[in-house]
Amino acid sequence: MDQKVPVILDCYADWCGPCRKLMPLLETVTEKFEGKFKLVKLNIDHLPALATALKVESIPAVYLIYKGQMVD
Numbered sequence: 001m002d003q004k005v006p007v008i009l010d011c012y013a014d015w016c017g018p019c020r021k022l023m024p025l026l027e028t029v030t031e032k033f034e035g036k037f038k039l040v041k042l043n044i045d046h047l048p049a050l051a052t053a054l055k056v057e058s059i060p061a062v063y064l065i066y067k068g069q070m071v072d
Contacts, residue, residue, distance in 0.1 A: 003067055003068055005035065005036060005037050005038055006037040006038075006064055006065065006066040006071075007039075007065040007066075008026065008030070008037055008038070008039050008040070008064055008065075009040050009042060009054075009062065009064075009065055010023065010026055010039065010061075010062050011042045011044055011051060011056045011059055011061040011062070011063070012043060012044070012060050013043060013045050013059055014045065015045075018059075019059055022060045022062075026039055042054075044056055
């Protein structure tokens with residue numbers, strides 16, 4: 001995978017109050033850092049199989065992915 005910048009993966013659901021509070025913060029930080037990383041949003045209700053494959057146990061869940069690998 002030729003990933004030029006780290007990816008922040010935000011796993012959320014529309015009904016999740018804490019997710020709705022976190023999302024604007026992540027969007028603001030993404031804009032502030034102007035392309036230093038990419039924000040990707042995953043609605044776990046729309047893609048439950050992917051959420052399961054990522055082992056999302058609770059939301060909001062935010063992951064950092066760099067060079068195709070999850071970073072601890």
